[in-house]
Amino acid sequence: MTLVQTKIGRRAFIKNTGMASGGLVLGFSWLNSCKPEQATKIAAIEMPKEWFDINAYLKIGDNGIATILSPNPEFGQGVITSMPMIVAEELDIAWKNVLVEQAPFNAELFGRQFTGGSQGIRRGWEGLRLAGATARQMLKEAAAQAWQVPVSEINTESGILKHTGSDKTGSYGEFAAAAAQLSVPEEVQLKEVSDFKIIGHSKKNVKGKEIVTGKPLFGVDYMKGGMLYAMPVFPPAFGMKLKDFDMASVQSMPGIRDVFKIRTHEEDYQRNGFDTTTFTEPIIIVGDSNWEVMQAKKAIRAQWEPFEDYSFPMMGRGGAQTVTVPSGLERSSAHMAKMQEMDAKPGRVVRRDGNPEAAFKKAAKVIERSYSCPFLAHNCMEPINFFAHVTDDKAELAGPLQAPEFIEGTLATRLGLPIEKIDIHMTRMGGGFGRRAYCHYAVEAALVSKKVNAPVQLMYSREDDMTFGIYRPAYYATYKAALDENNNLLAFHVKAGGIPEHPLAANRFPAGAIDNYLAETWEIPSNITIGAFRAPRSNFIAGAEQSFLDELASEMGKDPIEFRLELLDRATKDPVGENNDYEAERYAGVLKLVKEKSNWGINDSGLNRGVSAYFCHNSYVAHVLDLKMENGTPKVANVSCAIDCGIVVNPDAAANMAEGAIIDGIGNAMFGEMTFSEGRPDKSNFNDYRMIRMGEAPKNIEVHFVKNEIAPTGMGEPPFPPIFGAYANALYKATGQRHYHQPFGSNKPQIIG
Amino acid sequence: MAKYTLNINGKKQEVEVSAETPILWVLRNHLKLVGTKYGCGIAQCGSCTVHLNGVATRSCMLPVSAVGNQEITTIEGLSEHGDHPVQKAWLEVDVAQCGYCQSGQIMTATALLNNNPSPTDEEIEGAMNGNICRCGTYTRIKKAIKLASES
Numbered sequence: 001m002t003l004v005q006t007k008i009g010r011r012a013f014i015k016n017t018g019m020a021s022g023g024l025v026l027g028f029s030w031l032n033s034c035k036p037e038q039a040t041k042i043a044a045i046e047m048p049k050e051w052f053d054i055n056a057y058l059k060i061g062d063n064g065i066a067t068i069l070s071p072n073p074e075f076g077q078g079v080i081t082s083m084p085m086i087v088a089e090e091l092d093i094a095w096k097n098v099l100v101e102q103a104p105f106n107a108e109l110f111g112r113q114f115t116g117g118s119q120g121i122r123r124g125w126e127g128l129r130l131a132g133a134t135a136r137q138m139l140k141e142a143a144a145q146a147w148q149v150p151v152s153e154i155n156t157e158s159g160i161l162k163h164t165g166s167d168k169t170g171s172y173g174e175f176a177a178a179a180a181q182l183s184v185p186e187e188v189q190l191k192e193v194s195d196f197k198i199i200g201h202s203k204k205n206v207k208g209k210e211i212v213t214g215k216p217l218f219g220v221d222y223m224k225g226g227m228l229y230a231m232p233v234f235p236p237a238f239g240m241k242l243k244d245f246d247m248a249s250v251q252s253m254p255g256i257r258d259v260f261k262i263r264t265h266e267e268d269y270q271r272n273g274f275d276t277t278t279f280t281e282p283i284i285i286v287g288d289s290n291w292e293v294m295q296a297k298k299a300i301r302a303q304w305e306p307f308e309d310y311s312f313p314m315m316g317r318g319g320a321q322t323v324t325v326p327s328g329l330e331r332s333s334a335h336m337a338k339m340q341e342m343d344a345k346p347g348r349v350v351r352r353d354g355n356p357e358a359a360f361k362k363a364a365k366v367i368e369r370s371y372s373c374p375f376l377a378h379n380c381m382e383p384i385n386f387f388a389h390v391t392d393d394k395a396e397l398a399g400p401l402q403a404p405e406f407i408e409g410t411l412a413t414r415l416g417l418p419i420e421k422i423d424i425h426m427t428r429m430g431g432g433f434g435r436r437a438y439c440h441y442a443v444e445a446a447l448v449s450k451k452v453n454a455p456v457q458l459m460y461s462r463e464d465d466m467t468f469g470i471y472r473p474a475y476y477a478t479y480k481a482a483l484d485e486n487n488n489l490l491a492f493h494v495k496a497g498g499i500p501e502h503p504l505a506a507n508r509f510p511a512g513a514i515d516n517y518l519a520e521t522w523e524i525p526s527n528i529t530i531g532a533f534r535a536p537r538s539n540f541i542a543g544a545e546q547s548f549l550d551e552l553a554s555e556m557g558k559d560p561i562e563f564r565l566e567l568l569d570r571a572t573k574d575p576v577g578e579n580n581d582y583e584a585e586r587y588a589g590v591l592k593l594v595k596e597k598s599n600w601g602i603n604d605s606g607l608n609r610g611v612s613a614y615f616c617h618n619s620y621v622a623h624v625l626d627l628k629m630e631n632g633t634p635k636v637a638n639v640s641c642a643i644d645c646g647i648v649v650n651p652d653a654a655a656n657m658a659e660g661a662i663i664d665g666i667g668n669a670m671f672g673e674m675t676f677s678e679g680r681p682d683k684s685n686f687n688d689y690r691m692i693r694m695g696e697a698p699k700n701i702e703v704h705f706v707k708n709e710i711a712p713t714g715m716g717e718p719p720f721p722p723i724f725g726a727y728a729n730a731l732y733k734a735t736g737q738r739h740y741h742q743p744f745g746s747n748k749p750q751i752i753g
Numbered sequence: 754m755a756k757y758t759l760n761i762n763g764k765k766q767e768v769e770v771s772a773e774t775p776i777l778w779v780l781r782n783h784l785k786l787v788g789t790k791y792g793c794g795i796a797q798c799g800s801c802t803v804h805l806n807g808v809a810t811r812s813c814m815l816p817v818s819a820v821g822n823q824e825i826t827t828i829e830g831l832s833e834h835g836d837h838p839v840q841k842a843w844l845e846v847d848v849a850q851c852g853y854c855q856s857g858q859i860m861t862a863t864a865l866l867n868n869n870p871s872p873t874d875e876e877i878e879g880a881m882n883g884n885i886c887r888c889g890t891y892t893r894i895k896k897a898i899k900l901a902s903e904s
Contacts, residue, residue: 076851076888204847211852212843212859213835214788214828221787229782254754254771289770290791291778381792381800381853381887430790430853431887462793652847656893660850663889686797686885695878697891749797750882 045099048173052180054138056109057087057131060180064159064173066093069103071110072120073402074207075432076660077716078653079120081206083128085649086121089198090132090191093159093172100206105404105424113426115402116437116532118617118714121649125711133188135179142178143170158197193647193709202652207428219399219427220459222387227455228257230448231293232464233283235304237679238528239329242281245302250285253299255292259285262447264440269413270313270320274406277440278469278529284448290459297461325527329679332374332474335499338524339476343370347495347520351506353577354516356482359491363482367555371479371544373742375499375674376472376533377681377689382430383465388445389455394421395446396455400429400436407439414443415450434532438470463684471674472533475503475540479548482516487556491516496541500526503537508615509587510549512580513567528676534664535717538616539724543669543742546612546725551738560611560729561595564588582615589706590622590642597704598624598640607637610729614722617714619645620706623662625698625726627734634734634745636666636698639726641719643703646710655703658719662701665723667692670745690749757817761786762830772818777801779817780827788828788856792885799884802857803827809864811883828856831863839863842901850888858884862898871902 048061058068068084068091084100103110111127114120136156143161144151147168155162162169193199210217235241247259264280265271283302287293311324360366386399395415401407404424412419429436445458460468477496484490492514496504502521511517533539553563568591570576571584591613594600600611608629613622626638639662648654671690675682683689728739759766761784768783780786780803789812792800796811803812804826831837839862849855858881865872865880872880877898886894 076849078850204844205849207852208844208847208849209835211849211855212828212840213831214786214856216787218787218790218853220791223785223787289774289778289782291770291774291782294794379887381790381798381851381885383791429851431851433887459791462791462795656847656850656890659892660889663891664887667889685795686793687795691798691885691887692889692891693885694881694891694895697889699874699892701892 052176054135060176064171065097067099071103073115073426075429082649086128087132092156118717121712137185138179142175217428220385224455230286230458234279239679240304241307243303243305249301250296255288273316276438332675342522347522351519356491356516356518359516364485365483368480372476378435380431385459386442386445388449390450398425401439402437467681469529470531473530477544493518495520497522503541507579507581512575513571538721542614542721543724547728550729590620593642594622608733610726612722612725619713619718623726627730644706646712658703661719776812776815800857802860809861838904839901842897846897848893
């Protein structure tokens with residue numbers, strides 16, 4: 001047992017009296033809206049007569065069942081199951097006696113309720129364990145007091161308290177009322193990893209039943225009496241703004257209530273890093289139904305005009321700054337020409353080891369290859385939407401968002417309301433992938449509700465969603481390697497840039513493994529907005545780097561896995577430089593595991609195999625991908641995946657994440673692309689933006705986890721970046737041609753009829 | 754605006770909407786049956802799939818005036834207790850990630866299995882090709898359909 005101070009997240013463990021009276025205030029909960037007998041039936045669990053709040057994360061019923069709150073927003077990554085699993089483990093309760101609910105947004109109680117950067121489980125780990133362990137300790141103390149025995153003589157087992165030395169036993173339900181009155185212990189015992197009974201043992205998605213029966217879980221399903229439907233009309237191109245619009249053109253259409261423009265931000269508003277938005281002055285049409293509003297969107301007559309360069313103040317990571325948005329109607333063909341121009345010039349040096357220039361001069365052979373990728377739209381299946389009901393003294397909001405705390409202050413400023421008068425409910429998200437970290441649409445919904453003085457659901461059409469921006473940036477990278485006459489690697493050079501940011505993490509592998517190393521970056525400003533997209537930057541640079549290493553291994557006459565292991569061996573035993581941000585042994589570990597599990601090098605001569613490995617979000621992933629050509633079309637037969645993300649809380653759900661990342665990556669490597677003509681996005685719906693479909697997904701995916709007792713690290717993002725490289729490397733084996741520029745396949749979708 | 758009497762999940766439902774209103778919005782906005790999802794509005798993603806007389810149909814392009822007294826089944830009406838073999842298979846395989854597209858996936862899969870109780874991989878891929886899953890749960894969807902076909 002490990003003794004741990006309960007300082008972390010202590011505020012959440014101290015009973016909140018405001019909530020104690022009527023039970024916890026729960027988030028948007030369908031189960032909670034049911035009558036008790038109905039809830040009992042649906043949850044297939046007997047509801048207690050009374051609940052007792054032990055701390056902010058959990059309450060225990062008089063019949064011994066527990067409700068555990070999942071603090072973070074859920075967008076499919078499964079934290080609504082895995083976070084409560086961690087609490088339940090340390091509470092020591094049978095999983096079948098646990099009900100799970102989405103926690104309300106309350107940063108004071110729950111800390112950072114943020115879905116992004118694959119940090120949920122990693123950062124939540126200790127606090128969630130403590131939430132369960134402190135509750136268990138309080139239950140033990142309550143039993144000790146009742147039985148008049150020392151607390152040290154009390155044990156727990158799956159929701160039962162037992163006194164060693166006598167036959168006294170009792171359920172958590174019997175002692176919940178007394179435990180709820182006790183003060184939080186200063187110190188608690190955490191379980192040993194080897195004693196885990198829930199963590200590491202796959203549990204089904206707690207929302208599974210509600211999903212497969214079509215219950216209203218999502219923001220777009222949120223309903224309130226008297227609610228109106230609102231949709232935006234945005235400029236048709238980046239670089240343009242609203243000039244004027246003719247209200248009369250739609251005002252009298254059936255079901256239309258109001259037409260007006262809003263301003264998302266006041267001109268002097270200092271934005272935060274997540275206040276990204278593209279069009280700050282949309283027209284809004286409000287009506288009785290989505291369909292009627294959609295008709296008005298088509299009919300409205302509006303004039304747009306190009307904007308001049310403009311600036312706004314921002315408080316970003318680097319402190320207060322002024323962001324300038326350049327004018328112009330940008331084109332993808334010009335983007336590529338500009339990136340190549342920047343690539344040809346010296347960049348900004350971000351890392352240098354040894355003397356790369358001298359090494360390149362004396363090289364017998366220099367290999368140089370360039371890679372690129374286009375902008376990508378997130379295309380979450382649930383289009384952007386938010387519910388708002390703003391009155392003079394408060395704002396009630398609900399919808400899909402990854403980062404409630406980053407929009408709360410923005411809402412307060414824009415609405416002129418104190419933060420405590422703003423209530424944000426986190427609904428289940430129909431995907432996020434980074435897009436919903438930028439919650440400008442909550443502000444838009446709030447402004448609309450305020451204007452029409454009614455509850456409002458603001459929804460974007462698919463076209464609005466896809467053409468709004470906040471895209472994955474376009475990137476470009478050139479890799480160079482210097483070899484001597486014996487094909488030994490002398491030096492390595494990477495120069496990478498993008499529009500409007502570069503993708504390079506200069507201290508990642510192969511930095512640290514090569515004596516002479518140079519990394520440079522560059523950037524091109526743009527008015528096309530960008531944002532986080534599953535494994536930002538890594539989602540390009542991993543594929544480029546791993547494709548280059550593959551080609552390099554081939555030039556050197558080496559097996560691609562052995563070549564990487566040699567480099568990692570060097571980085572383990574005698575690392576170059578100081579700031580290498582990966583653990584070379586763990587990196588090598590996933591390569592060794594995937595080699596074993598894929599039977600690499602054993603009877604695989606008929607297969608077109610590509611390997612790739614990458615480190616990001618504190619985790620290590622390697623893939624081996626087998627590809628077949630069928631009538632000239634590449635088909636992925638199998639993917640073997642090895643992951644080291646420390647302790648895996650919910651293995652089957654984690655495997656699901658990895659499978660999704662692999663399919664997402666193959667889809668984007670093959671088809672994903674957003675292009676622009678005169679500032680206008682060339683694609684606006686799934687008839688022209690090609691998404692991967694079932695027939696293009698791998699036939700089989702096997703996910704393997706490195707078994708260790710390291711505290712959990714990132715899981716949702718790390719399997720995504722390396723799949724691009726594995727795919728490109730297998731495609732080379734299958735076609736004899738190297739693929740450098742994404743997308744590798746046709747970007748023209750099949751029309752589904 | 755006109756009055757329509759629709760046969761939805763075995764119940765007669767009356768709505769007053771314009772003739773071209775797609776069933777998707779009749780379900781979502783007027784009848785508050787929100788299990789059927791909007792994804793693209795042009796029948797390319799399958800999120801809005803319902804059964805029209807047992808045939809998987811994209812409700813986002815199905816005008817209310819074209820329905821008449823044909824039977825519409827939505828995800829809410831697929832089974833009384835969420836225990837249709839396809840729903841059970843979905844839970845067993847733990848298919849969903851975000852879950853937004855899954856009601857459409859389930860409705861398409863159910864229609865497939867009604868017509869073809871033991872589909873091959875190719876037949877499954879063919880039938881499911883119109884349903885996008887952005888999270889990439891395709892391998893699990895296929896597994897769940899096979900599991901359901903065995904039950």
